[in-house]
Amino acid sequence: AQTVTQSQPEMSVQEAETVTLSCTYDTSESDYYLFWYKQPPSRQMILVIRQEAYKQQNATENRFSVNFQKAAKSFSLKISDSQLGDAAMYFCASSSGNTPLVFGKGTRLSVIA
Amino acid sequence: DAGVTQSPTHLIKTRGQQVTLRCSPKSGHDTVSWYQQALGQGPQFIFQYYEEEERQRGNFPDRFSGHQFPNYSSELNVNALLLGDSALYLCASSRWRGRTGELFFGEGSRLTVL
Structure with missing residues (x-):
């Protein structure tokens, strides 16, 4: 079974600054893929980035x-030059x-103008 | 190019009732997956349909059932609704032989069970 853990429920960043979101995972598979998805307030999930483990x-x-x-x-996401969007x-x-995607609980990112 | 569309956007039901949610996949996609997203949680996989057959299923009871039509659209049915079924139900489409994990999501159907 795969598990994904996001230990930061909320993060904030100043506009134009850089922020890093953390993620750890566990899997017994040797061939796997990792992803970051973004869900804006409109609720439509969007694929941000994809990594092949190999x-x-x-x-x-x-x-x-x-x-x-x-x-x-560990699989962290760095966002540079943060924007309000x-x-x-x-x-x-x-x-x-x-196997289907297994998601973590998410991190809410706020961007401060 | 239309993306994934879901209907209805919001609905309210009472315990014991039944609900049907609908999804039209992105053009060119042949596979539909359904996820349940409870408030403050990540999406949980319900099941996946390809060629009108359920291909994979998550840890959900038989009250959750689905269907895929020849035009690749899909329905999610939930019987005997419980309060705990209140959630955002997300439909995601993909190509069966496409890139792993590259899903296109709809905006979801918000179900409230009273």
């Missing part, structure tokens, strides 16, 4: 990047490929 290079998508520490089973719930999730 890739050592950390994934990046514009202002979003991850720090994937496979041995520590980044305010949302962020969910860390994992999948072993043929």
Whole structure:
């Protein structure tokens, strides 16, 4: 079974600053994938970034990047140059490929102007 | 290009009633998954449909059932509603042979059970 833990229920960041959201996971699979999804107040979940566990290079998508520490089973999300539109719930999730996504409880990010 | 659409947006039911939620997947997608998101929690997987068959199921009782139609749209049915069924129900679509975990979500159906 896979588990995903997000230990920060809430975080805040000043506009234009950088923030890091934490996530740890556990899985017995050797082949798995990790994700960060964003859920704005409109409620539609959006995929932010995706990481294949077999890739050592950390994934990046514009202002979003991850720090994937496979041995520590850690998968944090860094948001650079934070914008007001980044305010949302962020969910860390994992999948072993043929299993459905398992989500953490989420971190609510506030962006302060 | 229409994304994932769900209906109704909000609904209120009483204990013991039955509810049907509907989902139309994103154009080009053939797989539909349903998730339940309780207040303050992450989404929990209910089941997944592909080729009109339930392919995977999460830890939900038989009161939760579904269907997929030839046009790939899907329904989620919940019978004998309990107070604990109050939640946001999310539909997500994908390609069966697409990239793992790349789901497109609808805005959800907010169910309140009184």
